[in-house]
Amino acid sequence: xxxxxxxxxxxxxxxIENCPIDQTLQQIAGKWKGPIIMTLLEHGQCRFNxxxxxxxxxxxxxxxxxxxxxxxxxxxxxxxxxxxxVRTSYSLTPRGxxxxxxxxxxxxxxxx
Amino acid sequence: xxxxxxxxxxxxxxxIENCPIDQTLQQIAGKWKGPIIMTLLEHGQCRFNxxxxxxxxxxxxxxxxxxxxxxxxxxxxxxxxxxxxVRTSYSLTPRGxxxxxxxxxxxxxxxx
DNA sequence: CGGCATCCGTGCCGATACTG
DNA sequence: CAGTATCGGCACGGATGCCG
Numbered sequence: 001x002x003x004x005x006x007x008x009x010x011x012x013x014x015x016i017e018n019c020p021i022d023q024t025l026q027q028i029a030g031k032w033k034g035p036i037i038m039t040l041l042e043h044g045q046c047r048f049n050x051x052x053x054x055x056x057x058x059x060x061x062x063x064x065x066x067x068x069x070x071x072x073x074x075x076x077x078x079x080x081x082x083x084x085x086v087r088t089s090y091s092l093t094p095r096g097x098x099x100x101x102x103x104x105x106x107x108x109x110x111x112x
Numbered sequence: 113x114x115x116x117x118x119x120x121x122x123x124x125x126x127x128i129e130n131c132p133i134d135q136t137l138q139q140i141a142g143k144w145k146g147p148i149i150m151t152l153l154e155h156g157q158c159r160f161n162x163x164x165x166x167x168x169x170x171x172x173x174x175x176x177x178x179x180x181x182x183x184x185x186x187x188x189x190x191x192x193x194x195x196x197x198v199r200t201s202y203s204l205t206p207r208g209x210x211x212x213x214x215x216x217x218x219x220x221x222x223x224x
Numbered sequence: 225c226g227g228c229a230t231c232c233g234t235g236c237c238g239a240t241a242c243t244g
Numbered sequence: 245c246a247g248t249a250t251c252g253g254c255a256c257g258g259a260t261g262c263c264g
Contacts, residue, residue, distance in 0.1 A: 020222030021146035021215060029141040031257070034133035048226050059258065064227055085225045086264085095224075102221050103133060105214040110132030112210075143237070160246050171238065176247055197245045198244085 024102065027073045032058045032066045034106075037092070037099060040076065045091040075099065136214065139185045144170045144178045146218075149204070149211060152188065157203040187211065 028034060032055060039054050040046060046054070052063055067090060070076035075096035081087040092099075140146065144167060151166050152158060158166070164175055179202060182188035187208035193199040204211075 019147050019150070020219045021150060023222035024218040025137075025141055025146055025222075029137055034137055035131050038131070038133060052226095060227075061259085062257070065257085080226090084264090086227090088226060098221060098224075102214070102217040105217045106136040107132045109210060109214050110135035110137075112207075164246095172247070173239085174237070177237085192246090196244090198247090200246060 027069075027075065028099070028102075030066055030069060032062055033070060034103075036063075036066055036070065037075070037096065037103060040090065040092045040096070041100060041103065045089050048088050048090070051090065070096070139181075139187065140211070140214075142178055142181060144174055145182060146215075148175075148178055148182065149187070149208065149215060152202065152204045152208070153212060153215065157201050160200050160202070163202065182208070 028037065035055055035058070036051065039051060043050075043054075048063070048067075051067075052058070052060060055063065058066075067076060067078070071078050074093055077091050077093045077096075079089045079091075140149065147167055147170070148163065151163060155162075155166075160175070163179075164170070164172065167175065170178075179188060179190070183190050186205055189203050189205045189208075191201045191203075
């Protein structure tokens with residue numbers, strides 16, 4: 001169908017190029033990416049339904065979209081079993097785990 | 113015209129309430145807020161035109177909108193002289209300056 | 225169980241023009 | 245000099261339904 005649009009939050013060149021802050025912001029800004037990353041930081045590996053339960057208010061659709069974005073960004077890793085029914089597990093990549101200090105600083109600032 | 117909408121990025125209850133990360137993200141996410149805060153962190157007080165020059169690609173409208181958001185959020189302070197022509201100066205509030213560690217961590221992560 | 229497809233409202237943001 | 249007004253495109257995100 002020749003769809004070339006980068007669906008999901010990976011829109012490039014949206015702001016100034018040489019600004020690392022925006023590189024970061026564009027990857028973690030998104031309605032549920034913050035909470036998702038926090039959950040994965042706390043609980044390690046999580047299944048889809050587990051995330052759904054831990055993030056009340058986040059629709060299945062939204063969860064899937066944001067997870068896809070995070071996977072594309074190299075922040076989250078996805079594992080799927082070949083069984084029936086399927087079991088999917090999400091966890092942070094090393095790069096994703098390196099977000100911890102960023103998240104922590106944001107948490108400090110936001111909780112004041 | 114009885115417009116009650118909170119124009120600009122201050123929409124409340126947009127995500128989970130008790131998540132400080134989103135408190136932070138919603139206040140600094142926005143196309144030019146990152147660069148604006150960085151500029152003010154580096155140069156201290158800046159006039160409107162100064163910011164405009166330092167942020168090529170950011171339209172006057174966008175600059176004004178994002179600055180208004182930041183002022184409402186208590187991150188940026190605005191000073192205006194009663195002279196003609198007007199001189200407006202923007203600087204970070206103490207709360208805004210406390211964003212430095214957040215920004216720095218984002219910068220580290222984003223530049224890798 | 226873990227998604228994707230579709231429809232659709234709302235808000236972000238650019239372009240342009242006008243003001244004190 | 246430092247903004248606001250207005251129009252309009254397009255992406256973001258909610259609701260619902262289908263599928264392997």
